[in-house]
Amino acid sequence: MTSSNHVPTIALNSGTHIPQLGFGVFRVDPAETTRVVSDALEVGYRHIDTAAIYGNEEGVGAALQTSGIPRDDLFITTKLWNTHHTNAQEAIDTSLEKLGLDYVDLYLIHWPTPGKGTFVQAWKSLIEIAESGRARAIGVSNFFIEHLQRVIDETGVTPAVNQIELHVNFQQNDLRAFDLRNGIATEAWYPLGGGTVSDAPELKAIADAHGKTVAQTILRWHLQSGNVVIPKSSRKERMAENFDVFDFVLTDAELGTIGTLDRGDAGRAGGHPLEVGNK
Ligand code: NDP
Numbered sequence: 001m002t003s004s005n006h007v008p009t010i011a012l013n014s015g016t017h018i019p020q021l022g023f024g025v026f027r028v029d030p031a032e033t034t035r036v037v038s039d040a041l042e043v044g045y046r047h048i049d050t051a052a053i054y055g056n057e058e059g060v061g062a063a064l065q066t067s068g069i070p071r072d073d074l075f076i077t078t079k080l081w082n083t084h085h086t087n088a089q090e091a092i093d094t095s096l097e098k099l100g101l102d103y104v105d106l107y108l109i110h111w112p113t114p115g116k117g118t119f120v121q122a123w124k125s126l127i128e129i130a131e132s133g134r135a136r137a138i139g140v141s142n143f144f145i146e147h148l149q150r151v152i153d154e155t156g157v158t159p160a161v162n163q164i165e166l167h168v169n170f171q172q173n174d175l176r177a178f179d180l181r182n183g184i185a186t187e188a189w190y191p192l193g194g195g196t197v198s199d200a201p202e203l204k205a206i207a208d209a210h211g212k213t214v215a216q217t218i219l220r221w222h223l224q225s226g227n228v229v230i231p232k233s234s235r236k237e238r239m240a241e242n243f244d245v246f247d248f249v250l251t252d253a254e255l256g257t258i259g260t261l262d263r264g265d266a267g268r269a270g271g272h273p274l275e276v277g278n279k
Contacts, residue, residue, distance in 0.1 A: 008223070012185055013137075018106065020229065022045060022077075022228065023047065023049065024231065025050050026054055036063075041069060043240050047077075051110055064076070080122060082110060085122035103134050104136070107130075107137075108140055111277045112147045115274075123157070139185075142165075148178065159184055160185060161184065162187070163189055165270045169193060170264075189230065190269060191230065192218055192231055216245050217250070220248065224249070
């Protein structure tokens, strides 16, 4: 088994620490999830990112239980789905039961659904959930600056994490800067840009210079940019490839070159936070 000791951690405002490289399970078939997560744990991942809506929390839980890995060595995230903003207390209990856990390390509001006007109420519930010990840290996902500012202003509690779409074509520099100023860790979803790992010749040249793959180069860029990153793969060899990113360092010039690949809003590939879940 590969050691996971070399994965750096980032301090959260909750006083806990999040491993900077984790493993995401969006679109992992529930029937395959236990095998996939068991493979990821064997490769060395200790940070798993799931969500109620993925329908695979039970599979994640089964893999955790059979792994024999001490609970303190694991970092488990799940998320509150859009239709449960007003009953988060029940939603977290359901997730914990499916995961077979007493607490998660991080509980996130999945989307702000601003048209419904419920995310502040949901945030107040997450604060109570943290106080009850069922989540060691609480945060949000897909929040714009205006949504972050609103929950901070209305509750005085700053999210520990904002998990957002973030990849070389969509670098989100303004939102990342706001997060940094406010002590919020930025977590990147769709970190590889999905299956179509960017075929930009600049990335290939940088990867070749280090004897690494383009996917590894992209993940290294995330890590050196300070992002928490949670790539997904159902294939064990790719899990291992994506975990093998601690034996090289990109130069400032290489980071600058990757910076030029940002396409701003035109680079967004997933759902728009002002639209998802509003209906
Ligand atoms: P990723 O950027 O992780 O890309 C996953 C895709 O890339 C899969 O098709 C996978 O295929 C392929 N892939 C993985 N590794 C490699 C590699 N080394 N070389 C080539 N292809 C590769 O996108 P995701 O959308 O899965 O995002 C990651 C995680 O972020 C999710 O699993 C989820 O946990 C979280 N997420 C959160 C969202 C939110 O709203 N908060 C939204 C979306 C994702 P294969 O499996 O066949 O290897």
